[in-house]
């Protein structure tokens with residue numbers, strides 16, 4: 001019946017709002033869905049579209065300098081009146097000045113990514129009254145970050161696109177969610193559908209962060225070939241970088257397998273052989289390995305070189321099937337969560353109203 005359907009939908013919406021209220025209150029958004037910062041992808045257009053669509057966009061500062069970040073924030077503010085965040089890499093040599101740019105521009109939320117931030121970096125942001133989100137790869141680190149002053153934690157599992165840790169989202173969330181109630185926790189990595197968001201909310205998360213699902217948004221400036229690679233790929237194509245020798249560490253990155261990943265293995269093999277033959281010192285060999293991917297993400301995202309560039313993508317890439325507007329993506333995620341809640345309600349045995357005594 002139509003009216004019963006509407007009532008069920010309203011009840012589902014009320015339930016979802018209740019489940020992610022801590023997240024929406026913290027972010028100041030309608031949905032507790034963050035668009036994870038993606039270097040070269042998360043710029044003014046996509047970030048504003050996510051925030052205007054009811055989610056929470058995050059600018060990826062990446063290797064931008066102060067002037068570039070300042071211009072990006074201003075341009076985003078010109079496109080949306082809704083809140084958005086800025087993601088800064090802790091290892092950036094100009095971190096303090098970049099934080100100041102955000103503060104001066106009135107950015108409300110900063111995400112610090114990379115290594116554990118220094119006490120000074122945290123203080124600078126907190127003293128300015130900006131909300132701070134940090135990534136935690138383990139419970140002990142999450143607790144430490146909260147003690148240092150983090151206002152929220154992002155738990156990102158190895159299914160994610162880009163730089164990754166070794167532990168899956170499903171295990172990390174079981175490790176962290178039941179034991180971290182002090183601050184809101186946002187779950188990232190491998191989330192492609194709203195029912196998965198719902199599952200993490202029910203486990204105690206306050207919201208979710210998705211990256212891969214937003215790459216093929218109409219508002220995303222990623223090159224047509226970058227988007228096509230996403231649309232073609234299955235979950236198994238998004239692989240973590242392979243390290244051949246424990247003496248030569250490789251930064252773990254998840255990306256779509258291509259000619260570049262094959263060449264990277266060949267390069268490691270060749271460099272290690274030269275090291276073993278005594279032709280180059282270990283330090284130089286390590287540098288050659290590290291330099292292989294320099295500039296490779298920009299080449300893929302902006303220039304469309306999806307053969308030798310780095311096509312960073314998470315395993316949820318299999319759920320990216322076409323270009324869609326950001327609003328449509330967000331609507332789909334919310335609708336999947338609502339359908340799951342509503343389906344459960346309708347499957348539940350009817351509640352029998354208590355019989356009220358007369359008189």
Ligand SMILES: Cc1cc2nc3c(=O)[nH]c(=O)nc-3n(C[C@H](O)[C@H](O)[C@H](O)COP(=O)(O)O)c2cc1C
Pocket residue numbers: 035036037038039041060061062087113114156159160161162163188189190191209210211212213311312313314315316
């Ligand atoms: C192309 C790409 C670039 C990314 N760049 C960054 C970055 O600069 N900083 C960061 O903290 N995370 C970065 N990420 C991770 C995302 O912010 C997000 O946490 C992740 O994509 C969530 O997992 P999912 O890909 O499974 O949705 C990147 C991810 C992708 C796919």
